[in-house]
Amino acid sequence: MADASTIRPADRPRRSYLYRVLEAGGANFMEINGAAVASDFGGTAGDELATARGMAIADLSPLSRIGCKGSGALDWARAHGVTIGGSNNTAHLQPGGELAARLADTEVVVLDGLKGTGALPHRIETEWSLDGADGCYLVNRQGANFWFMATGAHAPEMFAKICAVDLRQAKFPAGAIAQTPVARTNCIVIRADLGGVPAWHLLGDSASAEYQWGCLADAMGEFGGRPVGIDALRRLGARPE
Template structure:
């Protein structure tokens, strides 16, 4: 079930320069990772969610909901006819989404999500995240309201982005996904605000 699209990745993350310009400090509170080179794929179409379910993926079909599966795969349901699949560890088997333009099934179409998207994760104390994202995002992403599994299709650093909260092992984790062409701008803005709002405890550039 390994998707050709999921395996496509640029040799250099589009957020490389922004990460190279940032620095972690011993007193920092935020952990930031660049997962832009990790496998990701997507589907669209009137029955795409049912098709994904038929691929042995059990997830919440509600629009603007995120689900972490047992193998680590994250399913972002952006609408009733669109989903994005993210594979943080690079080890899960994403569904085979075939070739661009060729239907996977009646009413189901592949969407390339490999090198076209950047993908950043931000984790830290809830109060610090609240303060930072109040400056970065166009909507209310406070941890008390933007609960685990939430998705916001909004603006980050004044450009379009998708933000999903998918907690991991008790840590609050925000996933930021968007157009790779905007990655350096978004990553630079995010890292700059986080540095001011509590500092960067750990930076993990793309592998």
């Protein structure tokens, strides 16, 4: 693995949709899944952890994810080892730390865990074929969507400035999913806390990544929100629930 200081997003073919914004924000990068992920923004670990507990956003766009869609999608995914919840708009944690978000009777998205092994999405991709998966079709969620995470106690207030769905903890429990506009672009919002700190995955149109990041930064300003790297999220997640 290359020395952290030498990792530059543009050195790799797969790049986050907003790597320039992260670089301009002072991010340091680490390699995950063949791409550069912001590991931290130069602050001390304690600082970034405190920020993440209060109000932070992180870019996880280079991490693996894949969608299964079609009338047979849930059955096929289950048959290939994905645990999927019984109702739509709920997400289910997998043994490896991945998340299976059931979006409809006909669609599920599998998000890699913060470890970033990519094992489960990769396995789905290799085991699938158009001839061999009746009614199940893969969706390139990695290309289609940016993937951010918003964390911290102030995040519901921040979301209330740009999203009409009530995402407060009491109303939007862990595992809940809302597919709804956030700052006027359609997104998937998934509540998935990290070690007791409230956290929300946010997936949306990859072409709107810079726009959306700017909206989030604007909305979280009054709460002292800042971007953090995946290191802080991993530390939060490593703590017992």
